Amino acid sequence: MKRIKIATALILAAALIFLVYAGCAKRFDGESEIVPDFVFRYAENQAADYPTTLGANKFAELVAERTSGRIKIVVFHSAELGSEVECIEQLRFGGIDFARLSLSQLAEVSQSINVLHLPYLYRDEAHMWRVLDGEIGDSFLGALEEQNIIGLSWYNAGARCFYTTVPIRKVEDLQGLTIRVQESAMMADMVRLLGASAAPIVYSEVYSALQTGRIDGAENNWPSYESMSHYEVARYFYLDQHTRVPEMQVISRAAMEKLSEEDMEIIRECAKESALFEREEWARREKLSEQICIEKGVEVVVPGPEDVKLMQELCQPLYEKYAADSMSIVDRIIQLGQDEIPESAS
Numbered sequence: 244m245k246r247i248k249i250a251t252a253l254i255l256a257a258a259l260i261f262l263v264y265a266g267c268a269k270r271f272d273g274e275s276e277i278v279p280d281f282v283f284r285y286a287e288n289q290a291a292d293y294p295t296t297l298g299a300n301k302f303a304e305l306v307a308e309r310t311s312g313r314i315k316i317v318v319f320h321s322a323e324l325g326s327e328v329e330c331i332e333q334l335r336f337g338g339i340d341f342a343r344l345s346l347s348q349l350a351e352v353s354q355s356i357n358v359l360h361l362p363y364l365y366r367d368e369a370h371m372w373r374v375l376d377g378e379i380g381d382s383f384l385g386a387l388e389e390q391n392i393i394g395l396s397w398y399n400a401g402a403r404c405f406y407t408t409v410p411i412r413k414v415e416d417l418q419g420l421t422i423r424v425q426e427s428a429m430m431a432d433m434v435r436l437l438g439a440s441a442a443p444i445v446y447s448e449v450y451s452a453l454q455t456g457r458i459d460g461a462e463n464n465w466p467s468y469e470s471m472s473h474y475e476v477a478r479y480f481y482l483d484q485h486t487r488v489p490e491m492q493v494i495s496r497a498a499m500e501k502l503s504e505e506d507m508e509i510i511r512e513c514a515k516e517s518a519l520f521e522r523e524e525w526a527r528r529e530k531l532s533e534q535i536c537i538e539k540g541v542e543v544v545v546p547g548p549e550d551v552k553l554m555q556e557l558c559q560p561l562y563e564k565y566a567a568d569s570m571s572i573v574d575r576i577i578q579l580g581q582d583e584i585p586e587s588a589s
Protein backbone atom coordinates (compact mmCIF):
# COMPACT_ATOMS: atom_id res chain seq x y z
CA MET A 244 0.00 0.00 0.00
CA LYS A 245 2.79 2.36 0.97
CA ARG A 246 4.59 1.51 -2.28
CA ILE A 247 1.50 2.35 -4.32
CA LYS A 248 1.26 5.71 -2.56
CA ILE A 249 4.92 6.49 -3.29
CA ALA A 250 4.52 5.47 -6.92
CA THR A 251 1.40 7.63 -7.28
CA ALA A 252 3.19 10.58 -5.68
CA LEU A 253 6.12 10.14 -8.06
CA ILE A 254 3.85 9.99 -11.08
CA LEU A 255 2.01 13.12 -9.94
CA ALA A 256 5.29 14.95 -9.32
CA ALA A 257 6.59 13.96 -12.76
CA ALA A 258 3.33 15.10 -14.37
CA LEU A 259 3.55 18.41 -12.50
CA ILE A 260 7.16 18.97 -13.58
CA PHE A 261 6.18 18.14 -17.17
CA LEU A 262 3.24 20.55 -17.11
CA VAL A 263 5.29 23.37 -15.61
CA TYR A 264 8.10 22.73 -18.09
CA ALA A 265 5.77 22.51 -21.07
CA GLY A 266 4.10 25.76 -20.05
CA CYS A 267 7.45 27.50 -19.68
CA ALA A 268 8.94 25.99 -22.79
CA LYS A 269 6.15 27.46 -24.83
CA ARG A 270 6.91 30.93 -23.53
CA PHE A 271 10.52 31.11 -22.51
CA ASP A 272 13.80 30.55 -24.22
CA GLY A 273 16.43 31.73 -21.83
CA GLU A 274 15.58 35.41 -21.81
CA SER A 275 11.80 35.27 -22.07
CA GLU A 276 11.89 34.88 -25.84
CA ILE A 277 9.02 32.87 -27.31
CA VAL A 278 10.04 29.39 -28.34
CA PRO A 279 9.04 29.01 -31.99
CA ASP A 280 6.59 26.43 -33.28
CA PHE A 281 8.84 25.92 -36.30
CA VAL A 282 12.56 26.30 -36.81
CA PHE A 283 13.50 26.21 -40.48
CA ARG A 284 16.91 25.99 -42.17
CA TYR A 285 17.80 28.39 -45.01
CA ALA A 286 20.73 27.67 -47.33
CA GLU A 287 22.82 30.42 -48.91
CA ASN A 288 26.18 29.84 -50.62
CA GLN A 289 27.46 33.41 -50.44
CA ALA A 290 29.39 35.11 -47.62
CA ALA A 291 27.79 36.75 -44.58
CA ASP A 292 27.97 40.30 -45.99
CA TYR A 293 26.83 39.44 -49.53
CA PRO A 294 23.57 41.05 -50.78
CA THR A 295 21.72 37.74 -51.06
CA THR A 296 22.69 36.78 -47.50
CA LEU A 297 21.54 40.19 -46.28
CA GLY A 298 18.29 39.52 -48.13
CA ALA A 299 17.96 36.15 -46.39
CA ASN A 300 18.53 37.77 -42.99
CA LYS A 301 15.90 40.36 -43.80
CA PHE A 302 13.49 37.59 -44.78
CA ALA A 303 14.09 35.74 -41.49
CA GLU A 304 13.64 38.97 -39.54
CA LEU A 305 10.36 39.87 -41.27
CA VAL A 306 8.95 36.38 -40.81
CA ALA A 307 9.85 36.35 -37.10
CA GLU A 308 8.26 39.78 -36.67
CA ARG A 309 5.03 38.99 -38.51
CA THR A 310 4.50 35.62 -36.82
CA SER A 311 5.44 37.01 -33.38
CA GLY A 312 8.32 34.57 -33.24
CA ARG A 313 6.26 31.46 -34.04
CA ILE A 314 8.34 30.82 -37.16
CA LYS A 315 12.09 31.02 -36.89
CA ILE A 316 14.35 30.83 -39.94
CA VAL A 317 18.02 30.16 -39.37
CA VAL A 318 20.22 31.32 -42.24
CA PHE A 319 23.33 29.22 -43.01
CA HIS A 320 25.61 31.21 -45.32
CA SER A 321 28.92 30.42 -47.09
CA ALA A 322 27.59 27.05 -48.34
CA GLU A 323 27.58 25.62 -44.82
CA LEU A 324 24.70 23.36 -45.85
CA GLY A 325 26.44 22.28 -49.07
CA SER A 326 26.87 23.41 -52.66
CA GLU A 327 23.86 24.60 -54.65
CA VAL A 328 23.52 21.22 -56.37
CA GLU A 329 23.54 19.46 -52.99
CA CYS A 330 21.04 21.94 -51.56
CA ILE A 331 18.65 21.36 -54.45
CA GLU A 332 18.74 17.62 -53.66
CA GLN A 333 18.07 18.30 -50.00
CA LEU A 334 15.24 20.70 -50.76
CA ARG A 335 13.55 18.09 -52.90
CA PHE A 336 13.46 15.68 -50.00
CA GLY A 337 12.79 18.25 -47.27
CA GLY A 338 16.26 18.16 -45.66
CA ILE A 339 16.57 21.92 -46.17
CA ASP A 340 13.54 24.20 -45.87
CA PHE A 341 14.54 27.38 -47.71
CA ALA A 342 17.29 28.50 -50.08
CA ARG A 343 18.37 31.14 -52.56
CA LEU A 344 19.64 29.54 -55.74
CA SER A 345 21.10 30.51 -59.07
CA LEU A 346 18.66 29.84 -61.90
CA SER A 347 21.24 28.01 -63.99
CA GLN A 348 21.48 25.39 -61.24
CA LEU A 349 17.72 25.08 -60.87
CA ALA A 350 17.42 24.66 -64.64
CA GLU A 351 19.36 21.43 -64.32
CA VAL A 352 16.36 19.84 -62.58
CA SER A 353 13.72 21.68 -64.59
CA GLN A 354 14.90 22.38 -68.15
CA SER A 355 12.11 24.82 -68.98
CA ILE A 356 13.78 27.38 -66.69
CA ASN A 357 16.74 27.75 -69.08
CA VAL A 358 14.73 30.18 -71.14
CA LEU A 359 15.04 32.79 -68.38
CA HIS A 360 18.82 32.99 -68.50
CA LEU A 361 19.63 32.70 -72.18
CA PRO A 362 22.64 34.84 -73.15
CA TYR A 363 21.78 38.37 -74.27
CA LEU A 364 18.09 37.82 -73.59
CA TYR A 365 17.51 40.97 -71.57
CA ARG A 366 18.35 44.40 -72.88
CA ASP A 367 19.24 45.54 -69.37
CA GLU A 368 18.29 45.04 -65.75
CA ALA A 369 15.04 47.00 -65.99
CA HIS A 370 13.94 44.71 -68.81
CA MET A 371 14.69 41.64 -66.68
CA TRP A 372 12.57 42.96 -63.80
CA ARG A 373 9.75 43.73 -66.14
CA VAL A 374 9.76 40.05 -67.09
CA LEU A 375 10.32 38.55 -63.64
CA ASP A 376 7.98 40.85 -61.75
CA GLY A 377 5.24 40.24 -64.27
CA GLU A 378 3.18 37.27 -65.43
CA ILE A 379 6.17 35.36 -66.84
CA GLY A 380 8.13 35.54 -63.59
CA ASP A 381 5.06 34.57 -61.55
CA SER A 382 4.42 31.50 -63.66
CA PHE A 383 8.05 30.35 -63.39
CA LEU A 384 7.90 30.47 -59.58
CA GLY A 385 5.78 27.34 -59.98
CA ALA A 386 8.12 25.64 -62.49
CA LEU A 387 9.79 23.43 -59.90
CA GLU A 388 6.71 22.13 -58.14
CA GLU A 389 7.19 18.65 -59.58
CA GLN A 390 10.57 18.68 -57.88
CA ASN A 391 8.91 19.61 -54.57
CA ILE A 392 10.47 23.08 -54.69
CA ILE A 393 8.27 26.17 -54.67
CA GLY A 394 9.54 29.56 -55.81
CA LEU A 395 8.84 32.56 -53.59
CA SER A 396 10.65 35.56 -55.06
CA TRP A 397 13.33 36.77 -57.46
CA TYR A 398 16.70 38.05 -56.30
CA ASN A 399 19.20 40.00 -58.39
CA ALA A 400 22.55 38.60 -59.48
CA GLY A 401 23.53 41.26 -62.00
CA ALA A 402 25.22 40.48 -65.30
CA ARG A 403 27.94 37.89 -65.77
CA CYS A 404 31.24 38.62 -67.54
CA PHE A 405 34.39 36.65 -68.32
CA TYR A 406 37.57 37.11 -66.30
CA THR A 407 40.84 35.44 -66.97
CA THR A 408 44.44 34.97 -65.95
CA VAL A 409 45.57 35.99 -69.45
CA PRO A 410 44.36 39.13 -71.25
CA ILE A 411 41.16 38.96 -73.31
CA ARG A 412 40.70 41.97 -75.52
CA LYS A 413 38.38 40.45 -78.12
CA VAL A 414 36.06 37.45 -78.37
CA GLU A 415 38.66 35.45 -80.33
CA ASP A 416 40.98 35.58 -77.32
CA LEU A 417 38.73 33.04 -75.60
CA GLN A 418 39.82 30.43 -78.16
CA GLY A 419 41.67 27.55 -76.56
CA LEU A 420 41.18 28.75 -72.96
CA THR A 421 39.62 26.59 -70.26
CA ILE A 422 36.82 28.47 -68.57
CA ARG A 423 35.06 27.44 -65.38
CA VAL A 424 31.29 27.20 -65.69
CA GLN A 425 28.52 26.57 -63.18
CA GLU A 426 27.29 22.99 -63.07
CA SER A 427 24.97 23.80 -65.95
CA ALA A 428 24.74 22.19 -69.39
CA MET A 429 23.67 25.44 -71.05
CA MET A 430 26.54 27.44 -69.55
CA ALA A 431 29.00 24.75 -70.69
CA ASP A 432 27.58 24.87 -74.23
CA MET A 433 27.78 28.66 -74.24
CA VAL A 434 31.47 28.62 -73.41
CA ARG A 435 32.15 26.02 -76.11
CA LEU A 436 30.26 28.06 -78.71
CA LEU A 437 32.51 30.99 -77.83
CA GLY A 438 35.57 28.86 -78.61
CA ALA A 439 36.79 27.86 -75.13
CA SER A 440 36.66 24.58 -73.20
CA ALA A 441 34.20 24.38 -70.33
CA ALA A 442 35.17 23.10 -66.88
CA PRO A 443 32.21 22.71 -64.49
CA ILE A 444 33.54 23.44 -61.01
CA VAL A 445 31.68 24.17 -57.80
CA TYR A 446 31.70 27.87 -56.80
CA SER A 447 33.78 27.43 -53.66
CA GLU A 448 36.64 25.84 -55.63
CA VAL A 449 37.01 28.40 -58.39
CA TYR A 450 39.69 30.41 -56.59
CA SER A 451 42.06 27.48 -56.20
CA ALA A 452 41.35 26.27 -59.75
CA LEU A 453 42.41 29.71 -61.05
CA GLN A 454 45.40 29.83 -58.77
CA THR A 455 46.74 26.43 -59.73
CA GLY A 456 46.20 27.02 -63.44
CA ARG A 457 43.64 24.23 -63.77
CA ILE A 458 41.47 26.84 -65.52
CA ASP A 459 42.35 30.05 -67.35
CA GLY A 460 39.25 31.93 -66.35
CA ALA A 461 35.69 31.96 -65.15
CA GLU A 462 32.62 34.13 -65.54
CA ASN A 463 30.52 35.85 -62.93
CA ASN A 464 29.18 39.20 -61.71
CA TRP A 465 31.23 41.96 -60.00
CA PRO A 466 30.20 41.10 -56.42
CA SER A 467 31.11 37.40 -56.77
CA TYR A 468 34.42 38.24 -58.49
CA GLU A 469 35.27 40.55 -55.62
CA SER A 470 33.72 38.66 -52.68
CA MET A 471 35.46 35.38 -53.59
CA SER A 472 38.75 37.27 -54.26
CA HIS A 473 38.95 35.87 -57.78
CA TYR A 474 40.40 39.22 -58.89
CA GLU A 475 43.60 38.33 -57.01
CA VAL A 476 44.29 35.48 -59.41
CA ALA A 477 42.39 36.46 -62.59
CA ARG A 478 43.36 40.05 -63.31
CA TYR A 479 41.56 40.59 -66.64
CA PHE A 480 37.86 41.40 -66.67
CA TYR A 481 36.02 41.40 -69.99
CA LEU A 482 32.88 43.46 -69.44
CA ASP A 483 30.79 41.58 -71.98
CA GLN A 484 27.69 41.07 -69.77
CA HIS A 485 26.89 37.94 -71.74
CA THR A 486 24.07 36.82 -69.48
CA ARG A 487 21.87 37.72 -66.53
CA VAL A 488 21.18 34.73 -64.33
CA PRO A 489 18.56 35.77 -61.81
CA GLU A 490 18.13 33.88 -58.57
CA MET A 491 15.13 32.31 -56.94
CA GLN A 492 14.28 32.21 -53.28
CA VAL A 493 12.52 28.92 -52.64
CA ILE A 494 10.79 26.78 -50.01
CA SER A 495 10.63 22.98 -49.95
CA ARG A 496 7.23 21.36 -50.30
CA ALA A 497 7.82 19.54 -47.00
CA ALA A 498 8.22 22.85 -45.15
CA MET A 499 5.30 24.41 -46.96
CA GLU A 500 3.00 21.57 -45.99
CA LYS A 501 3.72 22.16 -42.31
CA LEU A 502 2.36 25.69 -42.55
CA SER A 503 -1.18 27.01 -42.45
CA GLU A 504 -2.52 29.01 -45.42
CA GLU A 505 -2.15 32.21 -43.39
CA ASP A 506 1.46 31.51 -42.48
CA MET A 507 2.26 30.61 -46.07
CA GLU A 508 0.81 33.96 -47.12
CA ILE A 509 3.11 35.70 -44.63
CA ILE A 510 6.08 33.74 -46.00
CA ARG A 511 5.31 34.78 -49.57
CA GLU A 512 4.84 38.42 -48.59
CA CYS A 513 8.11 38.51 -46.59
CA ALA A 514 9.98 36.78 -49.42
CA LYS A 515 8.85 39.45 -51.87
CA GLU A 516 9.78 42.25 -49.49
CA SER A 517 13.17 40.71 -48.79
CA ALA A 518 13.77 40.55 -52.56
CA LEU A 519 13.21 44.29 -52.88
CA PHE A 520 15.67 44.81 -50.04
CA GLU A 521 18.19 42.50 -51.71
CA ARG A 522 17.92 44.41 -54.98
CA GLU A 523 18.85 47.65 -53.21
CA GLU A 524 21.76 45.97 -51.47
CA TRP A 525 22.76 44.51 -54.81
CA ALA A 526 22.92 47.90 -56.53
CA ARG A 527 25.14 49.23 -53.76
CA ARG A 528 27.47 46.23 -53.69
CA GLU A 529 27.78 45.95 -57.46
CA LYS A 530 29.21 49.49 -57.67
CA LEU A 531 31.41 48.98 -54.64
CA SER A 532 32.83 45.66 -55.90
CA GLU A 533 33.65 47.16 -59.29
CA GLN A 534 35.38 50.08 -57.59
CA ILE A 535 37.38 47.79 -55.27
CA CYS A 536 38.56 45.61 -58.15
CA ILE A 537 39.61 48.60 -60.24
CA GLU A 538 41.50 50.04 -57.27
CA LYS A 539 43.24 46.67 -56.93
CA GLY A 540 44.51 47.07 -60.48
CA VAL A 541 42.19 44.77 -62.44
CA GLU A 542 42.33 45.47 -66.17
CA VAL A 543 38.80 46.02 -67.50
CA VAL A 544 38.13 45.71 -71.22
CA VAL A 545 34.79 46.92 -72.57
CA PRO A 546 33.95 45.04 -75.79
CA GLY A 547 32.98 47.11 -78.79
CA PRO A 548 29.58 46.73 -80.50
CA GLU A 549 31.11 44.39 -83.11
CA ASP A 550 32.36 42.04 -80.40
CA VAL A 551 28.99 42.04 -78.67
CA LYS A 552 27.28 41.30 -81.97
CA LEU A 553 29.66 38.43 -82.63
CA MET A 554 29.02 36.96 -79.17
CA GLN A 555 25.29 37.21 -79.67
CA GLU A 556 25.54 35.39 -82.99
CA LEU A 557 27.77 32.68 -81.57
CA CYS A 558 25.31 32.10 -78.70
CA GLN A 559 22.27 31.91 -80.96
CA PRO A 560 22.22 28.06 -81.19
CA LEU A 561 21.45 27.99 -77.45
CA TYR A 562 18.04 29.48 -78.18
CA GLU A 563 17.23 26.57 -80.47
CA LYS A 564 18.71 23.92 -78.19
CA TYR A 565 17.40 25.12 -74.82
CA ALA A 566 14.27 27.06 -75.67
CA ALA A 567 12.85 25.27 -78.70
CA ASP A 568 9.60 24.60 -76.81
CA SER A 569 9.49 28.07 -75.30
CA MET A 570 9.88 30.29 -78.35
CA SER A 571 6.61 32.04 -77.59
CA ILE A 572 8.02 32.98 -74.16
CA VAL A 573 11.23 34.22 -75.77
CA ASP A 574 9.13 36.37 -78.09
CA ARG A 575 7.11 37.76 -75.19
CA ILE A 576 10.30 38.55 -73.29
CA ILE A 577 11.84 40.30 -76.27
CA GLN A 578 8.60 42.22 -76.75
CA LEU A 579 8.71 43.42 -73.14
CA GLY A 580 12.19 44.80 -73.90
CA GLN A 581 10.90 46.63 -76.96
CA ASP A 582 8.00 48.11 -75.01
CA GLU A 583 10.49 49.79 -72.72
CA ILE A 584 12.38 51.69 -75.38
CA PRO A 585 11.19 55.30 -75.26
CA GLU A 586 9.62 56.43 -78.54
CA SER A 587 12.29 59.03 -79.20
CA ALA A 588 14.97 56.30 -79.16
CA SER A 589 13.23 53.79 -81.41
Ligand code: GCU
Nearest residue numbers: 288344345400425446463467
Ligand atom coordinates in the same frame (compact mmCIF):
# COMPACT_ATOMS: atom_id res chain seq x y z
C1 GCU B 1 26.70 33.60 -58.47
C2 GCU B 1 25.53 33.08 -57.70
C3 GCU B 1 25.87 31.85 -56.90
C4 GCU B 1 26.51 30.81 -57.79
C5 GCU B 1 27.71 31.42 -58.48
C6 GCU B 1 28.44 30.45 -59.39
O1 GCU B 1 27.67 34.09 -57.60
O2 GCU B 1 25.06 34.07 -56.82
O3 GCU B 1 24.70 31.34 -56.32
O4 GCU B 1 26.90 29.69 -57.05
O5 GCU B 1 27.28 32.54 -59.23
O6 GCU B 1 29.00 30.91 -60.36
O7 GCU B 1 28.45 29.25 -59.11
